[in-house]
Amino acid sequence: MCTSPPRKTTTNNVTPAAAEPLPGWVDNMNGPTGVLIGAGKGVIRSMICNGELRSEVIPVDIAINGLILLPYHNSRLKQKPQQIPVYNLTVDDAKKRSWKWIMDVGRDLGLKYPFDVGLWYPDGNMTTSKFYHTICTILFMWLPAYIIDFLLAIFGQRRFMVRVQTKISVGLEVLQFFTTRNWDFKSTHFEQIYKEISEEDRKIFKINTNDVDDYEYMKISILGGRQYVMKEPLTSLPKARIQLRFMYVLDRISKGLILGGFIYWASMRLGLIDLVRHGIEAVKH
Template identity: 60%
Template sequence: MIGAAKGVIRSMLCDGQYKSEVIPVDYAINGLIVIAFETATANPKPEQIPVYNITCAEKKKLPWETVMNLGKKLGYEYPFEAGVWYPDGGITTSKLYHTINVILFHWLPAYLIDFLLLCAGQKRFMVRVQTRISTGLDVLQFFTTRAWDFKSENYEKLYTNLSEKEKKIFNMDTDSIDDEEYLKVGILGGRQYIMKEPLSTLPKARKQLKALYILDRTVKTLLLGFLLYFIFSRTGLLDVMLESFGLAK
């Protein structure tokens, strides 16, 4: 989410219809503690080793497309300070389309920025950052391009066996999670504690986001206009259009 919000990640291989396996880390830690307790105190010991999939209940699993769209919406409401470009990436299942996007919007800008930094005598970093991002995406995309079916019945039973006091201390109830609030907290947390951007900079960041939006649309319009002009002039369509408007020389 941080990479996308900073305009660094513009494309990701992901089937939006597959369901995400996302759970808050404190719920996962609580689950690990309860599993260890259950394993140590079980009497008699089970004949087969029990398997616990720490994941949310099936009805709580959101499609990746929903997660991405919600994350983008919240990213616009609570933007990070100006990044590489306007955050407007997307997901796709086409490896060819993804590869083209990665070359055009990941690697070319990274090399261009590093070249400008080199000319200015500054330390280069964008290619290194993009390499780390690509490595991370390769790992994540293994999961986002495949359908997974992790059953969580055993994990859910652990929570029902806890006392009311234990349930408050070791909360594992994913049904109570507000998905939008969870992502919002994730974005604001990443903003403050990873990027070191205090909440007081939000008004400034929103102005920067508007400026980046105008710049993004302007550049894309100019590039599209140049491309169309080049194609029309090469194919003779430009002369035909000029003649139809009575503008031909």
């Protein structure tokens, strides 16, 4: 019995499907999908990420097609390689977008196609400062989670926000390992397979990412997460947009009150209020 050398295959962050079985199809919140949903719901307010680094992601259907084609292609080789080949399943270097581009486009599309019943207006940010991230996490993620769970307990409802926040924190820690480091996966062998397979196989097993429009793919990824993970039909978009406008007004009013309260407190501590009051009284007299 003859055996050929094993092939080593590595994949990057797997994202929603580009085409099969449906555009945007996804069945979990792992990786970038969870960030898009969490940010769209207003749950994720901060993330450690170097926006200048390029993302290493690949649509799930292209990754699966590649995994199917690898053994098929290698079984047809007339001459087996002397060394174990390594296949990195990733997109072409020219197609790799920066994390900043992904976050900015994701935020823009998240406002055009909002999720239902978000926790707050989606207005998070990314940073490379762990100190700033920790402050934002405590004030805008953990503190609201405990307050909401406290109110739910008072009204006899089931608490869930702290549990959700814990899962999000674990997911962010895993993803931040990739978003704060520079990765350089060469997919030369993977690209070579596309050149060597027949035209018919190219139509059946699509692995060429050059045909994927990045902006359109981000759009279907958000809509896919909305439909297939959160179970929110597209018919609810008009209602979601009304809720988003309400959350926007509430967000701005809340920030205005907090900022105004801080300025008033600082003015009192510095004696500016008394100074202004005495000045007004002096003018009157």
